[in-house]
Amino acid sequence: MNQVLIALGSNVEKEKNVPAALALLRAQPAMAICAISPLYETTPIGGDGSPSGQPAFHNGALLVETALSPAALRDLLRQMEALLGRTRGADKFAARPIDLDIAMVRQLATDAIGAQMSDTADQENVQVDPDILRFIHLSVPLADVAPDWIVPQTGETLRHVAERHRLQNCEKDSQIPRKIRESI
Template structure:
């Protein structure tokens, strides 16, 4: 599962990201896209967040590399503030049925996305 987040031209950047993500495999499912308030750095616009379930033959390291390339193509500039506004943020949340994103506990909507798209994964409560 890949999570998507954006608070700069969100709808446009989500659309562009989905086109690129389709080139990495088959998008099996997609969560609802929701608006959320920024949690760690609050002085910025709301985020659009969502997730896709991607069937891919890419290894985890290949997938992460491709996600960083897509972020760069869409104009993401990384700064010292890890929580600054961004055109797009793409993260592998689950891979081969395992949770690999450490931010799952920090962002409750990620838990909701896992429950929507992969209810078979047992989440610690």
């Protein structure tokens, strides 16, 4: 069994696409949603980290449990994106109707008959999207649903990564996510 943090974002018809994506995720028999972050409005950024001039994003995060492998889950998320009109192109920072990305995967230890032994993961059993360490629009919602998860690259909790991003961006008010709804 895997615990997975999924980052969700939209800046094209976001009032329609975010709830539609959440409905698709909830309807999946292969996963159980354990936690959902508040929804944040964030400034879109380009590859260099500067504002891009696109419409604002709505960003959030979910903690799910699934028996799907990370590759199978990624394929499922891509299918959901396609259903909602997303086409992936060369520009990683283009506007998009929906973005569903695996941010972190934690494999839970199980005993011989498959019972969960521990809800803590060994560091080597954690897979991380390195963008968590770069972008506040990822770290803040992820910290809402899994504040004590540790990012192996730095040894920091997601809570600490999000706080560090808030402090680094305190003079750039437009970069700090603004909570717009308590739940997606």
